[in-house]
Amino acid sequence: xxxxxxxxxxxxxxxxxxxxxxxxxxxxxxxxxxxxxxxxxxxxxxxxxxxxxxxxxxxxxxxxxxxxxxxxxxxxxxxxxxxxxxxxxxxxxxxxxxxxxxxxxxxxxxxxxxxxxxxxxxxxxxxxxxxxxxxxxxxxxxxxxxxxxxxxxxxxxxxxxxxxxxxxxxxxxxxxxxxxxxxxxxxxxxxxxxxxxxxxxxxxxxxxxxxxxxxxxxxxxxxxxxxxxxxxxxxxxxxxxxxxxxxxxxxxxxxxxxxxxxxxxxxxxxxxxxxxxxxxxxxxxxxxxxxxxxxxxxxxxxxxxxxxxxxxxxxxxxxxxxxxxxxxxx
Amino acid sequence: xxxxxxxxxxxxxxxxxxxxxxxxxxxxxxxxxxxxxxxxxxxxxxxxxxxxxxxxxxxxxxxxxxxxxxxxxxxxxxxxxxxxxxxxxxxxxxxxxxxxxxxxxxxxxxxxxxxxxxxxxxxxxxxxxxxxxxxxxxxxxxxx
Numbered sequence: 001x002x003x004x005x006x007x008x009x010x011x012x013x014x015x016x017x018x019x020x021x022x023x024x025x026x027x028x029x030x031x032x033x034x035x036x037x038x039x040x041x042x043x044x045x046x047x048x049x050x051x052x053x054x055x056x057x058x059x060x061x062x063x064x065x066x067x068x069x070x071x072x073x074x075x076x077x078x079x080x081x082x083x084x085x086x087x088x089x090x091x092x093x094x095x096x097x098x099x100x101x102x103x104x105x106x107x108x109x110x111x112x113x114x115x116x117x118x119x120x121x122x123x124x125x126x127x128x129x130x131x132x133x134x135x136x137x138x139x140x141x142x143x144x145x146x147x148x149x150x151x152x153x154x155x156x157x158x159x160x161x162x163x164x165x166x167x168x169x170x171x172x173x174x175x176x177x178x179x180x181x182x183x184x185x186x187x188x189x190x191x192x193x194x195x196x197x198x199x200x201x202x203x204x205x206x207x208x209x210x211x212x213x214x215x216x217x218x219x220x221x222x223x224x225x226x227x228x229x230x231x232x233x234x235x236x237x238x239x240x241x242x243x244x245x246x247x248x249x250x251x252x253x254x255x256x257x258x259x260x261x262x263x264x265x266x267x268x269x270x271x272x273x274x275x276x277x278x279x280x281x282x283x284x285x286x287x288x289x290x291x292x293x294x295x296x297x298x299x300x301x302x303x304x305x306x307x308x309x310x311x312x313x314x315x316x317x318x319x320x321x322x323x324x325x326x327x328x329x330x
Numbered sequence: 331x332x333x334x335x336x337x338x339x340x341x342x343x344x345x346x347x348x349x350x351x352x353x354x355x356x357x358x359x360x361x362x363x364x365x366x367x368x369x370x371x372x373x374x375x376x377x378x379x380x381x382x383x384x385x386x387x388x389x390x391x392x393x394x395x396x397x398x399x400x401x402x403x404x405x406x407x408x409x410x411x412x413x414x415x416x417x418x419x420x421x422x423x424x425x426x427x428x429x430x431x432x433x434x435x436x437x438x439x440x441x442x443x444x445x446x447x448x449x450x451x452x453x454x455x456x457x458x459x460x461x462x463x464x465x466x467x468x469x470x471x472x473x474x
Contacts, residue, residue, distance in 0.1 A: 045378035046369055048385075083388040091391075095424065102354040102430050109347030112339030116346070116438070120455040127462055131471050141390070190449055196336040203337060260350060261459055264431035268466040271428065274391045274403030278420035279381055282365045285358070285424075 045279060052283040056096075060291015061298065066167075066311035069259070070288035071097025071231025073311065076160040079153060080318035080325070084280075086152050087141045090229025091267070091275030094134075096288050097231030098263035101256050103289065108253035112195045118208065118246065119254045121191060122239075123261040125215050126222040126232075130266035133226025138273050150329035156228045157322030163234050164315035167308065177245040179207040186211035186244075195250070206247050214244040226266035231259055342441040342456065346434040353430035361423025367416040375399055375415035406469050432467050435460040 043051070056070070059077065063070040075093035079086050108114035140148035186209050194205045217239045225232040233255045240251030270276060368374060376398040384394045395403045409421035439460050442453045465471050 043382070045382045048382045049365070049369070082386075084385050085388055085390045088385070088391055088394075095428070098431075099354060099358070099427050102350045102427065106347035106351035109343040110339060112337060112343070114343065114347075116340050116343035117452050120438075120452050120459060123459050124455050127459060131462065131466060135471070189451070193340065194337045195339075203335075257346075260431050261435065261463070264428055265463050265466045265471070267428055268469065269471060271425070272405045272469045274395055274405065276421070276424060277376065277381060277385070277391075277394070278361065278365060278368070278417045278424060279376070279378060280385060281424055282361050282420055285427075286362065289358075 049279065049283045052280070053287045056284045056287025057291040057294065060288040060293075061295040062291075062311060062314075063288075064292050064295025065298065066308045068311065069097055069231040069233045069256075070100055070292060071259075071263075072163065072234050073314070074231075074284065074288065075229050076156060076315060076318040076322065079156060080160075080321035086149055087137065087270075087273070087275050088277065088280065090137060090152075091270035091273075092281045092284050093229035093231075094225070094263050094267045094270060095276060095281055096285050097225075097229075097259055098267055099285050100288060100292060101231075101260035101263065105253075105257040105260055109257065112193065113249055114253035114257045115191065115193045115195075115246070115250055117189075117193060118191050118240070118244075118250070119258045119261070121189065121211070122215065122218050122236075122254070123258050126218040126225075126236075126258055126262040127265040129219045129222030130226035130262040131269065133223040133228075134266040134269040135226075136223075137227050137229075138269055141273075146329050150326040152228070152326075153322045153329070154326030156230075157319040157326060159224060159228065159230075159319075160315050160322065161319035164312045164319065166234065166238070167312050167315075174241065175248045176204070176206070177241065177247070179209050179245045182207055182209045183212070197249075204247060206250065208244045208246050210243055210245070214239050217243060222262055222266075225259075225262060229270070232262070233259060340441075340447055341445040342438040342447055342452075345441040346438040349437045350430040350434035353433055354427050357423045357426030357428075357430065359423070360426060361420045364416055364418075364420025364423055368420060371416055373414065373416055375409075375412055375417050429467055432460070432463040435463055 056074070059073050060070045063073050071093055074096055075089055078084060078089045078093070082089075105114065109116065137152070140152060144151070189211055191208050191211065192206055194203050196202070197204045218236070221232050221235040221239065224230060224235070233252075236255035236258060237248075237251045240246045240254055241248050244251075246254070267276075368378070376394070380398040381394060384397055389397070392403055395401060407425060409415075409418035409425060412418040413422065435456060439453065439456045441447075442456055447453070462471075
């Protein structure tokens with residue numbers, strides 16, 4: 001198993017290095033057709049690619065240090081601080097959140113920390129409502145024009161400020177919540193699966209509770225994720241951990257894997273709607289994944305507490321900017 | 331604690347993790363190759379300069395399709411029939427990444443059946459997810 005994990009790390013490293021080398025080669029080739037002429041925007045497609053790659057790498061590093069997924073920062077930052085169309089940003093945001101989750105889920109499932117019962121149960125309402133959200137996004141874009149765009153930006157601004165405040169006031173999650181009462185519905189579902197905790201050297205037997213409330217909340221989380229193209233770990237972890245009382249590690253790993261299911265369901269309506277462009281999506285995806293890898297290395301060496309506050313400031317700043325943009329569009 | 335005493339992860343979960351991981355990695359490699367060719371060879375479905383300008387001008391997806399590809403949005407897997415274009419190769423890689431969870435969830439369903447994992451309620455949930463993802467990837471869950 002450890003050999004396989006080592007192999008995986010090597011592949012990811014090789015992918016990142018290959019990409020950087022390829023860009024360097026591309027930059028040195030005189031006959032690059034796309035980069036040949038400088039356009040009115042002021043940068044060539046190649047520079048657009050490189051700037052996006054570097055920007056998303058930075059977002060990925062900060063996201064890991066702050067303990068959130070890159071997808072949740074990508075969408076508000078790009079919608080708040082760039083003129084790019086919100087439908088395209090949301091398509092890409094959803095894709096990068098999904099790609100990161102797909103790559104990250106494997107070791108958690110191999111070790112049994114991510115509870116497959118818990119995540120399939122939660123994935124049903126999450127995925128269904130993520131698809132409804134994605135279709136709603138397409139409908140708003142098609143029929144409501146500037147008013148719809150203003151609504152999306154304004155509502156996302158409010159949500160992003162809410163996420164920032166959630167980090168400030170409800171940062172303290174419980175590693176192993178105590179469950180004093182398990183309701184009948186949750187008991188019948190038989191959700192818990194024990195796992196071996198390496199750091200403690202023992203098997204963790206845990207209970208979960210309030211499954212009905214948790215599943216209802218996942219409907220709302222899915223809708224927000226699909227409609228606004230956000231990764232949803234920021235909401236799923238508290239639902240699993242604070243509402244359903246799953247251990248923090250189980251909550252975090254289950255949310256990662258569930259994002260890969262729900263966002264896959266939601267990303268296809270965006271793709272069918274023509275909202276995914278390789279020139280924008282590929283550097284964003286590579287940048288966020290490379291940034292996540294770099295961030296996890298840095299995390300072992302630095303105190304990341306201050307980064308969390310930077311992210312909170314960025315999120316609230318992006319939220320205010322989104323609301324002001326929406327205000328000017330109305 | 332010996333390996334035998336440690337709880338074993340469910341096969342369905344392991345299958346999901348393995349399938350999604352490897353398909354995503356293959357997809358990422360393909361889209362990286364596609365985007366490198368995009369810059370070195372050219373032969374683009376979407377004109378790169380037009381696309382960058384239009385993206386930065388805040389144009390919507392339909393306008394970018396019209397101006398950079400010279401046509402209306404093709405709803406569905408447009409890249410499959412246009413793999414001679416470098417950005418279609420990159421898009422194939424992206425599409426493959428988006429299919430990872432579809433294959434993974436079906437793999438998980440098969441794993442549950444093969445391993446006779448109880449209770450069967452979770453098999454029902456897994457089938458619902460697999461069907462939903464398949465419909466979504468097939469373009470059946472769409473406004474178009």
